[in-house]
Amino acid sequence: xxxxxxxxxxxxxxxxxxxxxRSDYQAATITAVLPHQPAGSDTSAPSYDVSLRxxxxxxxxxxxxxxxxxxxxxxxxxxxxxxxxxxTITFNDLLGNSGxxxxxxxxxxxxxxxxxxxxxxxxAPIKSTALVGLAGVKQNTVGTVAVKGGELxxxxxxxxxxxxxxxxxxxxxxxxxxxMIRGTLGTLSMFGPYGxxxxxxxxRSKIDTLTIQYxxxxxxxxxxxxxxxxxxxxxxKQELIAQGAHTRVPAPRDSSADxxxxxxxxxxx
Amino acid sequence: MKHFFxxxxxxxxxxxTLFAAPxxxxxxxxxPKIRASAIRVEMIxxxxxxLPAKFQVALYENVIQQLEKKASFLHxxxxxDHNTANVPDLVVLRSTVRGFKEGSxxxxxxxxxxxxxxxxxxxxxTDNQGKVLLERDIEGKVxxxxxxLKATNDFAKKAATVTRDSFSATGRT
Numbered sequence: 001x002x003x004x005x006x007x008x009x010x011x012x013x014x015x016x017x018x019x020x021x022r023s024d025y026q027a028a029t030i031t032a033v034l035p036h037q038p039a040g041s042d043t044s045a046p047s048y049d050v051s052l053r054x055x056x057x058x059x060x061x062x063x064x065x066x067x068x069x070x071x072x073x074x075x076x077x078x079x080x081x082x083x084x085x086x087x088t089i090t091f092n093d094l095l096g097n098s099g100x101x102x103x104x105x106x107x108x109x110x111x112x113x114x115x116x117x118x119x120x121x122x123x124a125p126i127k128s129t130a131l132v133g134l135a136g137v138k139q140n141t142v143g144t145v146a147v148k149g150g151e152l153x154x155x156x157x158x159x160x161x162x163x164x165x166x167x168x169x170x171x172x173x174x175x176x177x178x179x180m181i182r183g184t185l186g187t188l189s190m191f192g193p194y195g196x197x198x199x200x201x202x203x204r205s206k207i208d209t210l211t212i213q214y215x216x217x218x219x220x221x222x223x224x225x226x227x228x229x230x231x232x233x234x235x236x237k238q239e240l241i242a243q244g245a246h247t248r249v250p251a252p253r254d255s256s257a258d259x260x261x262x263x264x265x266x267x268x269x
Numbered sequence: 270m271k272h273f274f275x276x277x278x279x280x281x282x283x284x285x286t287l288f289a290a291p292x293x294x295x296x297x298x299x300x301p302k303i304r305a306s307a308i309r310v311e312m313i314x315x316x317x318x319x320l321p322a323k324f325q326v327a328l329y330e331n332v333i334q335q336l337e338k339k340a341s342f343l344h345x346x347x348x349x350d351h352n353t354a355n356v357p358d359l360v361v362l363r364s365t366v367r368g369f370k371e372g373s374x375x376x377x378x379x380x381x382x383x384x385x386x387x388x389x390x391x392x393x394x395t396d397n398q399g400k401v402l403l404e405r406d407i408e409g410k411v412x413x414x415x416x417x418l419k420a421t422n423d424f425a426k427k428a429a430t431v432t433r434d435s436f437s438a439t440g441r442t
Binding site for chain 2: 131132133172174177197202204209213215219220221223224225
């Protein structure tokens with residue numbers, strides 16, 4: 001009984017080792033095939049420097065095709081399964097034939113972040129008010145601001161206005177405050193009895209302002225001022241800069257500035 | 270009854286004459302308007318005064334808006350517009366902020382007498398060659414109701430009125 005159990009355990013023990021040999025194979029892409037320049041004058045058997053890319057590593061191997069099957073020049077772009085050793089690479093071709101080639105060179109590529117990766121993810125539209133300056137839009141029009149496709153879009157009840165980020169010469173953020181009760185009701189509340197209107201004026205909400213200067217196709221200078229919830233203007237500004245806008249005040253001032261008022265207010269140089 | 274109306278009529282007529290005479294006299298003193306076909310508004314400068322960007326832009330945009338509304342120019346051009354290169358009789362408006370006091374809307378609404386915002390801007394109207402045609406200091410204020418930026422609108426209205434009173438468009442009746 002014990003002998004039979006030992007035999008079974010030995011069989012099970014060899015199973016992972018057998019299966020591991022297949023799992024070493026990984027997909028690689030042939031990125032380039034160049035004729036190999038031999039050091040000596042022996043040019044009898046043509047051979048090729050084949051570049052294989054696996055993840056971030058590019059291997060250059062020396063491949064000598066078997067006689068009569070010189071198809072290596074047309075292999076660029078193909079994928080195949082390879083097993084990387086210390087000095088050689090074992091591969092399986094399309095017909096299932098296995099071969100082994102020496103590694104000439106091994107290069108690890110650095111992962112480069114594209115500008116798109118650096119930019120923050122696009123934000124959801126931000127409720128804002130176009131205070132002044134937006135062409136074709138009345139002053140104090142309420143809408144939403146979103147930055148996408150290299151443009152700042154202001155969507156309001158009567159349509160959409162867009163400003164190209166690349167045309168922006170200056171983007172400046174600031175802070176302000178406004179009455180919580182505004183408009184006609186706010187004005188009427190001023191006449192409330194026993195000074196209640198004045199007391200209501202004490203209740204104010206903080207807001208951010210975003211001031212943009214840009215030029216149109218004729219070179220004419222335009223200016224726009226948006227008001228938006230506190231903390232939103234800086235993110236919109238950074239997004240615009242990432243998409244090509246310019247600014248004279250690149251970084252927000254340190255919050256430990258002289259006065260509380262100037263903490264979020266960028267000053268013009 | 271006749272005896273009652275006669276002195277009243279005399280009184281009314283003399284009052285009207287009293288108030289109208291200085292106005293008529295002043296009209297006679299008015300200098301002739303400068304003829305110009307278009308105006309180009311330069312961006313507001315604030316070299317000496319620290320002016321927040323939103324005020325600078327609001328001054329500029331409001332002036333353009335008010336000039337388009339009130340003044341009689343054929344065109345109101347913006348700073349840097351390439352189309353002004355061949356415009357005859359072009360007037361250029363250069364504005365420099367000379368004074369700025371940012372008040373508080375809250376203080377205005379609570380106290381009524383405090384917290385006014387005021388902006389003083391020196392406006393210089395020149396021709397294409399840089400010859401000064403007119404110079405004025407114009408003040409924009411907000412004393413009671415409204416946000417601080419409303420002072421820029423007040424300035425723009427006054428600047429447009431000065432422009433309308435001083436310039437007439439060529440080719441326009």
